[in-house]
Amino acid sequence: MKAVTFHEHGGPEKLIYEDVAVPQVGPDEMLVRVKACALNYLDIWIRQGIPNYTISLPHISGCDVSGVIDSVGSAYSGSLVAGQSVFVMPGISCGNCDQCLIGKGNCCVHFHILGAQRHGGYAEYVAVPAMNVLPLPPNLDFVQAAAFPLVSLTAWHMVKTLADVQPGETVLVMGAGSGVGSMAIQMANLLGARVLTTVGAEDKKEKATMLGADAVINHSVENMSERVAELTNGHGVDVVIEHIGQQVWGQCLKSLARGGRLVTCGATSGGTAQFDLRYLYSRQLTIMGAYMGTRDELVEATHFIEADKLRPVVDSTFPLEEARAAQERMLARKNFGKIVLVVEGRES
Numbered sequence: 001m002k003a004v005t006f007h008e009h010g011g012p013e014k015l016i017y018e019d020v021a022v023p024q025v026g027p028d029e030m031l032v033r034v035k036a037c038a039l040n041y042l043d044i045w046i047r048q049g050i051p052n053y054t055i056s057l058p059h060i061s062g063c064d065v066s067g068v069i070d071s072v073g074s075a076y077s078g079s080l081v082a083g084q085s086v087f088v089m090p091g092i093s094c095g096n097c098d099q100c101l102i103g104k105g106n107c108c109v110h111f112h113i114l115g116a117q118r119h120g121g122y123a124e125y126v127a128v129p130a131m132n133v134l135p136l137p138p139n140l141d142f143v144q145a146a147a148f149p150l151v152s153l154t155a156w157h158m159v160k161t162l163a164d165v166q167p168g169e170t171v172l173v174m175g176a177g178s179g180v181g182s183m184a185i186q187m188a189n190l191l192g193a194r195v196l197t198t199v200g201a202e203d204k205k206e207k208a209t210m211l212g213a214d215a216v217i218n219h220s221v222e223n224m225s226e227r228v229a230e231l232t233n234g235h236g237v238d239v240v241i242e243h244i245g246q247q248v249w250g251q252c253l254k255s256l257a258r259g260g261r262l263v264t265c266g267a268t269s270g271g272t273a274q275f276d277l278r279y280l281y282s283r284q285l286t287i288m289g290a291y292m293g294t295r296d297e298l299v300e301a302t303h304f305i306e307a308d309k310l311r312p313v314v315d316s317t318f319p320l321e322e323a324r325a326a327q328e329r330m331l332a333r334k335n336f337g338k339i340v341l342v343v344e345g346r347e348s
């Protein structure tokens with residue numbers, strides 16, 4: 001089969017479109033013929049090489065997969081069958097440890113991510129645990145279905161489970177054009193909150209408003225925390241949904257009202273943040289870390305997608321062999337929503 005691999009860590013030029021063996025399918029797995037695979041920032045980290053992610057090379061990236069079941073493993077006894085259109089839950093848990101047994105699969109001691117610690121969907125075929133395969137929502141095409149799992153799961157875990165956003169609260173969502181941002185805006189809106197968001201370019205403002213943002217701050221020309229103060233009559237926001245890290249950390253904390261909650265799931269601008277502990281406790285702030293979410297949370301978010309209450313935001317599509325150009329678009333922050341690789345594929 002064709003796949004995009006890298007044989008050593010480094011820049012986008014390390015990505016190679018080449019022939020590799022079709023993956024072997026374990027008894028508890030399924031082989032999925034990939035139709036579409038969305039990019040995530042994790043793909044960039046993994047290609048560059050980061051501590052705590054031990055991967056064997058060559059590696060195939062891609063966390064967010066939609067496609068058609070090609071074959072099912074010998075131990076599978078569920079209702080999905082070959083030929084069925086599906087999408088894949090990107091977080092993989094063991095199903096047996098203490099955390100898994102209380103329904104916290106994303107805290108599993110063996111937790112790992114498709115396309116990170118195992119081969120992902122930048123390929124014509126991918127082998128995945130059968131319990132991670134879910135039927136395609138009937139109102140989505142393959143590109144949309146690849147665009148929503150990881151970011152919906154992450155955003156729902158942040159906005160609903162951790163921040164527990166209430167009607168009437170004000171939520172600041174960082175980066176409207178990011179995958180998580182574009183979902184978090186819709187989710188906070190759905191939960192009845194007033195939503196403020198940020199963009200880095202003027203042409204993204206209208207798109208952010210279309211998603212349901214009540215006010216959009218252009219952080220490249222405006223001081224974010226000052227603007228937040230103006231928009232909230234000096235109170236600040238109840239919740240910040242954050243994934244940019246270092247560059248915006250101070251501004252995010254400053255934007256919080258007394259008793260406010262900040263949830264972070266990423267650090268695309270760098271991972272070192274400094275703040276004054278006295279500010280944290282005197283203003284009674286809460287900082288929470290989010291890492292993906294559980295299968296139940298993804299199923300819950302998918303119900304809202306099926307009901308057209310949430311929609312995947314697709315920026316652009318690229319053929320699989322142009323994965324490098326696709327990653328470069330993301331690195332240049334030109335996208336609004338998800339960039340998706342489309343896999344034409346051949347019959348096996």
Ligand SMILES: [Zn+2]
Binds near residue numbers: 094095097098099108
């Ligand atoms: Zn487990």
